[in-house]
Amino acid sequence: MGKDVIIACDFADKKSCLDFLDQFTEKKPFVKIGMELFYAEGPAIVKEIKNRGHKIFLDLKLHDIPNTVESAMAVLSGLQVDMCNVHAAGTQSMMEAAIRGLTRTDGTRPLLVAVTQLTSTSEERMQKDLLIDKSLEEVVSHYAFTSKNAGLDGVVCSPLEVEGVKKTCGTEFLTVTPGVRFSDGNMDDQVRVTTPQMANQMGSDYIVVGRPITKAENPVAAYTRCMNEFVGEI
Ligand code: C5P
Numbered sequence: 001m002g003k004d005v006i007i008a009c010d011f012a013d014k015k016s017c018l019d020f021l022d023q024f025t026e027k028k029p030f031v032k033i034g035m036e037l038f039y040a041e042g043p044a045i046v047k048e049i050k051n052r053g054h055k056i057f058l059d060l061k062l063h064d065i066p067n068t069v070e071s072a073m074a075v076l077s078g079l080q081v082d083m084c085n086v087h088a089a090g091t092q093s094m095m096e097a098a099i100r101g102l103t104r105t106d107g108t109r110p111l112l113v114a115v116t117q118l119t120s121t122s123e124e125r126m127q128k129d130l131l132i133d134k135s136l137e138e139v140v141s142h143y144a145f146t147s148k149n150a151g152l153d154g155v156v157c158s159p160l161e162v163e164g165v166k167k168t169c170g171t172e173f174l175t176v177t178p179g180v181r182f183s184d185g186n187m188d189d190q191v192r193v194t195t196p197q198m199a200n201q202m203g204s205d206y207i208v209v210g211r212p213i214t215k216a217e218n219p220v221a222a223y224t225r226c227m228n229e230f231v232g233e234i
Pocket of ligand 1: 008011034051117118119154178179180188190208209210211212
């Protein structure tokens with residue numbers, strides 16, 4: 001499986017998103033659709049973007065009882081997305097149910113990755129609010145381990161956590177990493193950032209990049225730069 005750059009299409013509505021994607025006339029990038037756009041536009045936006053030839057990571061971070069997650073995943077799998085996700089905190093049995101729901105009658109399914117701890121959660125908040133009395137690093141690696149046991153393909157994590165995850169779960173276990181910025185770019189609200197090149201060196205399989213591309217003066221040039229720095233080609 002090749003490395004790829006996933007553009008976070010954090011747009012409020014269909015028009016802004018499609019106007020943005022219209023600029024990509026040659027290579028159709030892998031895109032991430034999150035809660036904002038999905039809740040605003042519904043499954044139709046997924047079908048529309050898919051029909052334009054893009055791969056889609058549907059980032060809805062499911063977390064519920066196993067039965068509900070299984071049924072919801074069956075619906076998402078029917079949208080022909082390429083990747084979707086759950087919270088590992090839903091436990092291994094919830095993740096196993098997610099895999100069952102995602103698996104189509106012909107045995108195929110989208111990739112499934114788990115959110116370990118959100119990068120917005122600090123170790124202090126995890127310990128005080130969630131009463132998890134361990135280090136963040138241990139929790140992320142352990143959640144990656146339960147995800148792997150449930151049959152998932154990988155996790156969403158910080159590039160800084162990739163090494164620990166790969167050590168626990170093996171190099172084939174995928175890491176999808178946000179928090180990427182160009183060395184000469186704006187940090188926005190991200191705190192712990194790496195460049196595309198550093199994310200590659202740290203072993204990330206997919207980087208998720210939003211504003212450095214969506215808010216760039218020339219988004220296609222920014223995407224091409226990102227691909228060049230991360231995978232060395234386009
Ligand atoms: O614009 P930016 O590059 O910061 O976008 C990063 C994307 O990755 C956003 O869609 C954000 O919600 C998502 N994300 C993140 N950190 C996480 C999980 C997801 O930034 N831990």
